[in-house]
Amino acid sequence: MANIVKVGMADLNVCKSPDGITTLGLGSCVGICIRDPIAKVGGLAHAMLPDSTQIENNSNRFKFADTGIEDLVKKLIAMGGNKARFEAKIAGGAQMFAFQNKSDMVRVGERNVEASKRKLRELGIPLKAQDTGLNYGRTIVFYPETGELIIRSAGKPEKII
């Protein structure tokens, strides 16, 4: 039986096939999934904010898309992954409310997605698929074995990307 590793908000973790990895109820946060299809290791980072360099209080590296991705990559390499083979999928970054008034909060979901893509590009990790934006929450499950990312939302059919 495969286990499913759970990742909380502002957290990250890794797993080995046949296990999967999940995070529940992504809202404006973004979930970044990376795997090595040969070593069959993968991981998931649940980032809340786009850019650690824009925020003074940045000691929690998992909170940010940029440093979260860096740490996820390091962890995957440490468990036998080869960065040259890494591939990514991302989901989340919704706008849960029509207005989000504070300047830091404007389009934060969208900015989380942009920052994740920018970091992946910088590290040379191809983005295979994404399911981002819009106005609803997503629960995601990622399987490093197949690279499948399952997305469940309230009142919507399950989606696999």
Next chain:
Amino acid sequence: MAENISFQKVTTEYYDVLKELGNIGAGNATTALAQMLQAKVDMKVPQVRLLDFKDVGEVMGGEEQMVVGIYLAVEGDITGSIMFVLEQHAARDLVSRLMGMPPSEGEFNEMEISAMKEIGNIITGAYLNSIATMTNLKILPSVPDLSVDMLNAILSVPAIEFGIVGDQILLIQTVFTDDVDLNGYFILMPDLESYSKMLGALGINI
């Protein structure tokens, strides 16, 4: 000085003050709720909870529990936002009481959504009013915005606001009982300067 205080310091050292604000605010909200529903409503002592982000799903029956989030911006002497979160079935029950109709199933219709916004308006308004009275500060709430989704998806919005200044989220859990059975959470998100203004107005200098 506003720029010298950290959110962590505010939350740990002035926990009791925040708790008291929460207590009185929730008390006012209880009265407003009872008047609105013409029902007997009582309140348990509010619990102030300071949670790490990864643990926010521990409240209210888990990360995927369907909840209603009512979110308002706050302006005036203090700026920030306030959110009231309640379970979807409790919201449904409240709306059916207010409108004198049996609870619906499936997605909320337009009328139910506007009734729920009104409930949110009244509850958060009562809450903010008591803070305004106590601190003698002008607090002006915006029109409410509403979203129905999984708990963690709704809470990601205030969590991100807290995430800008710290690593924890502060929730004020309020349980309404008697004729109404409701487990709700107030999340007050003043800007950092507004925290010190509020505490300063209460005679606490930081």
